[in-house]
Amino acid sequence: MGLKIVVMIKQVPDSQEVVIDPVTFTLNRSAARNVINPADENAIEAALRIKDKLPDTHITVITMGPPFAETALLDAMARGVDDGLLVSDRAFAGADTYPTGLTLAATITKIGDVDMIFAGEESTDSSTGHVGPGVAEFLGIEQASYTSNSWIEDGYVYAERELEDGIETVKMKPPSLITVVTNANVPRNATLRMKIDAIRKGIKTWTLADIELKPEWVGLKGSPTVVKSMRTMNEKKREGKKFKAGEMDKFVDELVSKGILKL
Amino acid sequence: MSEFDVIVVGAGPAGASAAIKLASAKVNVLLVDRADPPGSKNVSGGVLWGDSLTQVAPDWEKGPVERYVEAKGVSFLTKDSRISLDFRSKKFGEYKSGYTVLRTKFDAWLAKKAKDSGVMLVSGVTVDKIAMKDGKAVGVEQGGETITSDAVILAEGANSRIAYDSGLKRKPTDRNTALGVKEIIKLPEKTITERFGLTSPKMGFASEFVLGFLEGGVRAGGFLYTNKESLSIGAVISMAELRKNNKTYSFNVIEQFKEHPFVAPLLEGGRVEEYSAHLVPEGGISADSLNGNGYMIAGDAAGFTFSNGLVLQGMNYAIVSGIVAAESFLEKKEKGIQAGANFANYTENLSKTFVMKDMMNFKGIDKLTWSKYVHQTLPSIAEEAMLNMFSENGQPKKHLYKILTKSMSSHEESKLGMAMELLKMLRRM
Numbered sequence: 001m002g003l004k005i006v007v008m009i010k011q012v013p014d015s016q017e018v019v020i021d022p023v024t025f026t027l028n029r030s031a032a033r034n035v036i037n038p039a040d041e042n043a044i045e046a047a048l049r050i051k052d053k054l055p056d057t058h059i060t061v062i063t064m065g066p067p068f069a070e071t072a073l074l075d076a077m078a079r080g081v082d083d084g085l086l087v088s089d090r091a092f093a094g095a096d097t098y099p100t101g102l103t104l105a106a107t108i109t110k111i112g113d114v115d116m117i118f119a120g121e122e123s124t125d126s127s128t129g130h131v132g133p134g135v136a137e138f139l140g141i142e143q144a145s146y147t148s149n150s151w152i153e154d155g156y157v158y159a160e161r162e163l164e165d166g167i168e169t170v171k172m173k174p175p176s177l178i179t180v181v182t183n184a185n186v187p188r189n190a191t192l193r194m195k196i197d198a199i200r201k202g203i204k205t206w207t208l209a210d211i212e213l214k215p216e217w218v219g220l221k222g223s224p225t226v227v228k229s230m231r232t233m234n235e236k237k238r239e240g241k242k243f244k245a246g247e248m249d250k251f252v253d254e255l256v257s258k259g260i261l262k263l
Numbered sequence: 264m265s266e267f268d269v270i271v272v273g274a275g276p277a278g279a280s281a282a283i284k285l286a287s288a289k290v291n292v293l294l295v296d297r298a299d300p301p302g303s304k305n306v307s308g309g310v311l312w313g314d315s316l317t318q319v320a321p322d323w324e325k326g327p328v329e330r331y332v333e334a335k336g337v338s339f340l341t342k343d344s345r346i347s348l349d350f351r352s353k354k355f356g357e358y359k360s361g362y363t364v365l366r367t368k369f370d371a372w373l374a375k376k377a378k379d380s381g382v383m384l385v386s387g388v389t390v391d392k393i394a395m396k397d398g399k400a401v402g403v404e405q406g407g408e409t410i411t412s413d414a415v416i417l418a419e420g421a422n423s424r425i426a427y428d429s430g431l432k433r434k435p436t437d438r439n440t441a442l443g444v445k446e447i448i449k450l451p452e453k454t455i456t457e458r459f460g461l462t463s464p465k466m467g468f469a470s471e472f473v474l475g476f477l478e479g480g481v482r483a484g485g486f487l488y489t490n491k492e493s494l495s496i497g498a499v500i501s502m503a504e505l506r507k508n509n510k511t512y513s514f515n516v517i518e519q520f521k522e523h524p525f526v527a528p529l530l531e532g533g534r535v536e537e538y539s540a541h542l543v544p545e546g547g548i549s550a551d552s553l554n555g556n557g558y559m560i561a562g563d564a565a566g567f568t569f570s571n572g573l574v575l576q577g578m579n580y581a582i583v584s585g586i587v588a589a590e591s592f593l594e595k596k597e598k599g600i601q602a603g604a605n606f607a608n609y610t611e612n613l614s615k616t617f618v619m620k621d622m623m624n625f626k627g628i629d630k631l632t633w634s635k636y637v638h639q640t641l642p643s644i645a646e647e648a649m650l651n652m653f654s655e656n657g658q659p660k661k662h663l664y665k666i667l668t669k670s671m672s673s674h675e676e677s678k679l680g681m682a683m684e685l686l687k688m689l690r691r692m
C-alpha cells in the first residue's frame with residue numbers, strides 16, 4: 001500500500017487582475033479570473049515530487065469553496081494529482097479561518113489513513129497563514145510550516161524550513177502536515193492529454209452531511225472573528241517637485257526652507 | 264477508432280461556432296484554446312456585423328453585446344481637418360448592422376455556450392501541430408502526445424503558427440498581414456451616449472478612419488467604436504509600412520490618431536483601461552487550400568477578413584466559416600466518414616456563402632485601400648474643396664464642379680488620372 005497524500009488548495013482571484021473600485025474602495029474581484037492560490041501550486045508540486053519518487057503514492061487535492069472551484073481541482077488533477085474533492089455547502093459560507101480549518105480537518109478524517117498533508121503557506125486573498133497549521137492542530141498531528149523542500153526517508157517525513165540564519169530540517173512521524181512557501185519549486189504544466197483525462201475523470205463533491213460536523217460549527221456561525229470596522233487608507237498627496245541635474249543648490253535650498261534638512 | 268470525432272483548435276468566433284454546431288448534432292468535439300480563460304488572448308476591433316451567430320447561439324443579442332450600431336461613420340483625417348460621412352438611421356432596425364462587443368467577455372460567453380452544448384473545452388494549453396499520418400490529418404500533437412480525431416478544424420487565428428508548422432500555409436508576407444493596435448478607454452455610459460449623439464444607451468456609433476495625416480506619410484487606418492461604458496479605438500498599419508522605415512512605430516500611430524484635433528475631444532476625460540495588439544489578415548484568403556485530408560481551416564487562419572476602407576469585418580466571416588466547416592463534417596459523417604477524409608465539400612459549401620463570394624469579388628482591394636490616392640490625395644482635395652465651399656470670404660460663390668477641378672489641379676497627378684482612380688475605386692468598393 002502506497003503513501004496517501006492530501007493537498008489542500010484554495011481558488012483565489014488572480015492578484016494581478018484584482019482592481020480597487022475607485023468609488024467604494026473595495027476590491028473588485030469579478031474582473032479577475034480565478035486561479036489556484038500561488039503557494040498552493042507549490043504545495044501540489046511538492047506532493048507530486050514525492051509521487052515521482054514513490055509512484056504508488058495516491059494524491060487527493062481538496063478545497064472548500066463554491067461549485068466553480070471545480071476548475072482549480074481539475075487544474076491540479078491535470079498536473080498529475082489522482083483525485084479532486086470539492087467540499088461545498090451553503091452552510092460553509094462566511095467561514096473565517098477557524099471553521100475552515102475544522103471543515104478541512106473533518107474532510108481529511110473522513111478520507112482516512114492519510115500519511116501527509118500539504119498546503120500553501122498562505123493565500124493571496126487573505127494572507128493569514130492560519131488554515132494549514134489549524135488543520136494540523138485539529139487533527140492533533142505534527143507540522144512544519146513555511147517549508148521549501150520535503151521528502152520521505154525510512155518512514156519519516158523530512159522538511160526543510162528556510163530561516164534567517166540557516167536551514168532547519170524537521171523530522172516528523174507521519175501523519176504530518178507541511179505548508180509550502182511560494183516559489184519553493186517550479187510547478188509543472190499540464191498537457192492536453194492530462195487535461196482531457198482530468199475532465200473525463202471529474203471531481204467528487206462532499207457536503208456538510210458527508211463530513212459529519214454540526215451546522216453551528218461551520219460557516220459564519222462557527223466563526224469567532226468579528227469585524228468591527230474597516231477603513232481604506234487614503235494616499236497622501238505629495239508635492240512631487242522635480243529638479244533637473246545641476247540644480248543641486250536649488251534642491252538643497254528647498255529642503256532647508258521646508259525644514260526637512262537642517263544645516 | 265479516433266478519440267474524438269472532431270478537434271477544433273482555437274476558441275474564437277470561428278472555432279466556438281463550429282464546436283457548438285457539431286455538439287448540437289451529437290458529435291464528440293474537443294475545443295482547445297491556448298488562453299485561460301478561453302479567448303482571453305483574442306483581439307478584434309470590436310463590431311460583430313450581421314446576425315450569423317443566431318444559427319448557433321439564438322440568444323446572443325441578449326448576451327455579451329455592448330451597443331447596437333445605429334450610427335456608422337467613415338472619416339478622412341488630414342492634419343487640420345476631419346472629413347466625415349456620418350450615417351444614422353432608424354432603419355438599422357430592419358436592416359441589420361452590428362453590435363459592438365468586448366472580446367474578453369464575448370469569447371468567454373461563447374466558449375461557455377460551447378461547453379454547455381456538450382463540447383469538451385480545454386483551455387490554457389497550446390497545441391503544437393496537427394498530427395499527420397500518410398498525408399492525412401489524424402488529430403493534434405501536444406507535449407509529445409497525440410490526441411486523435413476524424414477531423415481537425417483549424418481556427419487558430421491570424422497568427423497561424425500551427426498551419427505554418429504543419430505545412431498547410433506559407434509564412435505570411437507583408438502584403439497579407441497588418442498590425443492592429445487597440446486601446447479600450449473607459450468613459451461613463453451617459454457621457455458616451457451624449458457625446459456621440461446616440462438615441463439611447465443601447466445604441467452605438469462605429470466609424471472607420473483613413474489616417475492620411477500621419478508623420479512621414481505612414482499609411483494606416485483607424486477605428487473608433489462605442490461600447491456601453493468604454494470606447495474601442497485603434498489603428499491598423501500595414502506591415503510594409505512598418506518595415507519601410509524603421510522609424511514607424513505602431514504606438515506612435517495610435518497616439519497621433521488619439522491626439523488629432525477632431526478625435527481628441529471624443530476621448531476627453533477617458534482612462535485607458537486595456538491595450539492590445541494583434542495581427543490582422545489582409546488581402547483575402549491566405550491558406551494554400553482551405554481544406555485537405557482530415558482538416559479544414561476557418562476564420563482568420565484562412566484569411567477571412569474584409570476591409571474596403573468603409574467597413575472592417577472579420578468576426579462574421581469567422582462565424583460563418585466555422586459553421587460551414589461543421590456542416591461539411593456532418594455531411595461527410597452522414598455518408599460514413601473515414602478518419603482523414605478529404606473535406607473538399609467545405610470549400611464548395613463556402614463558395615455558396617458571402618464569405619467566399621466577398622473574398623473573390625474583392626480580391627486585390629487591399630492595393631486600393633492602402634494606396635496613396637486614398638490616404639493622401641483624395642483627402643487633401645476634399646479638404647480644399649470643403650474649405651472653399653463652406654468658408655465665406657466676401658468673394659462670389661463658385662459652382663461645386665469648379666471648386667473640385669481647381670482643388671484637383673493643385674495636385675501633381677493629372678485630372679484624368681485622378682478621375683480614373685476614383686472610378687476604379689468606386690467599382691472596386
